[in-house]
Amino acid sequence: MMEIKGLKKSFAGKLAISDLSLFIEDNEYLTLLGPSGSGKSTLLRLIAGLEQPDGGTIYLDGETLDNRPAHQRSLGFVQQKYALFPHMTVFENVAFGLKYRQDNPLEDSGEIHKNVRNMLDLVGLSDLENRRVGQLSGGQKQRVSLARTLVCQPKICLLDEPLGALDANLRERMAIELRRIREALQVTFLHVTGNETEALAMGDRVVVLNKGQICQIDKPSKVFATPSSTEVARFVNAYNLFPGEGQESRFSYYHHELPYAGDASRACYYGIRYDQMKISADKAGAACLTAKFITSEFEGARIKYFFERPDTGVFEAEMHLGEGDPMILVQGEEYRVSWSPEDALLFDISGSIMNDSNRTEALQ
Structure with missing residues (x-):
């Protein structure tokens, strides 16, 4: 589990995250909803170690992540624009982290092939392992990015607007796939989105964020039926x-x-x-x-x-x-x-x- 206590972050004197505290359960799908500029992506980058906080502490399984570099946090990060290597095949992209991670890199080619193929089976790409990234659709690229992250067995998988670049049909199918994959692996997902339908449909709990502060944390049905404030009611986009x-x-x-x-x-x-x-x-x-x-x-x-x-x-x-x-x-x-x-x-x-x-x- 992860616990965030009193997290703060400013950019050029402008507050992005303000004294934020959050508890993330093991084996949970947590969606983070908020408007543009609410601090969603900043919070994800602070957790991942890609930004350093001005104050507060992040704990993972009771141990602080303070001053621990991103590659030593046992976290995965799936970005909206995939960040795949275009000169590599699907298989090579997924295998990259296993081969070149700093802690316990895999050298046994048989073990690498086994892990990669199991993950490609899970995300439905077993027949595309030899394709180049340029030959893939948007949904397929998203699955490769997810597989590359999950094959390294992160304790928590951070997803920054993972469906934002997909069209409506692909977005709906990938939403179903994300939940299926998470349940199969029993990995905690923290999923950032600005889409209220996506947040309510996918999360076990929904965190509503605005101006760097948490407005409400609850089950999707509670956030929808009893928003804690007019701000939350507007973000849910269902209320006059x-x-x-x-x-x-x-x-x-x-x-x-x-x-x-x-x-x-x-x-x-x-x-x-x-x-x-x-x-x-x-x-x-x-x-x-x-x-x-x-x-x-x-x-x-x-x-x-x-x-x-x-x-x-x-x-x-x-x-x-x-x-x-x-x-x-x-x-x-x-x-x-x-x-x-x-x-x-x-x-x-x-x-x-x-x-x-x-x-x-x-x-x-």
Whole structure:
């Protein structure tokens, strides 16, 4: 296991990582989610030993990694752009680390062939071992990069946006493969991504990072259903957030009184998930907004509908096609968009989710 305590890092006086502490379990798939500039890649480079921290300590299996060079940390690093040797074959790329690592390099060619071929079998490249890197697709290159890292049996595998350079179909297939490979090897993965869908789908736990600090660590279902702050709700990209003022069991938002199933008196933000909003639904006791329809987006299994907000900007409602036929809406026409007050989340003036024990237990 790995423990990070009070890690700090600045570049030219600008804080990149701020007093960050994190515990990473053995045999865990941990995804790290955050916007560009949040410190995700910096954190990975600090762990790998490619950058030196200004403060704090990183422990691996109870031993500090302070002042230990990158090649002696028993960690693997898979980069977004693969970093493969173009003049070598697939087999030679994967074998490189085994032959030339500083600690315990393998010299027995039979042992090298066995280890490399076992790893190529695992990542599904056993029939491509003699190909050059230039003859491979993006997904195949990513697998070679992963195989080259994992063949050296790292204690933790660090992945810096490993799917970012792939197209949508390849990204989905590689996501499945990454989980399968990790489970087969029982190796801890720390996977950095700016894609919320990827982070939620792949991680046993999700770490949400912003401005060099951890905003929330939890199971994907908890991060999605109960984001700890308005920041996390925005990163999850599934919530409409309306500013206003709470008044006991109601929330005032731009001349609208939105009911809430609890005490809303300290609330400054009202959140509701896209998929919990229903268009033209007349239901007694429902919260609702009447808004002009702007446009819709077809995304395969779901459709997103965009409406003008009463203040500025837009809000959206999402319909999954399994719930019924797509709705045909007229641009510029007003529609009633409603939802259950029990589904709403409230956030206080600092942007933190409000503590309502009864509601939290119900959501969990």
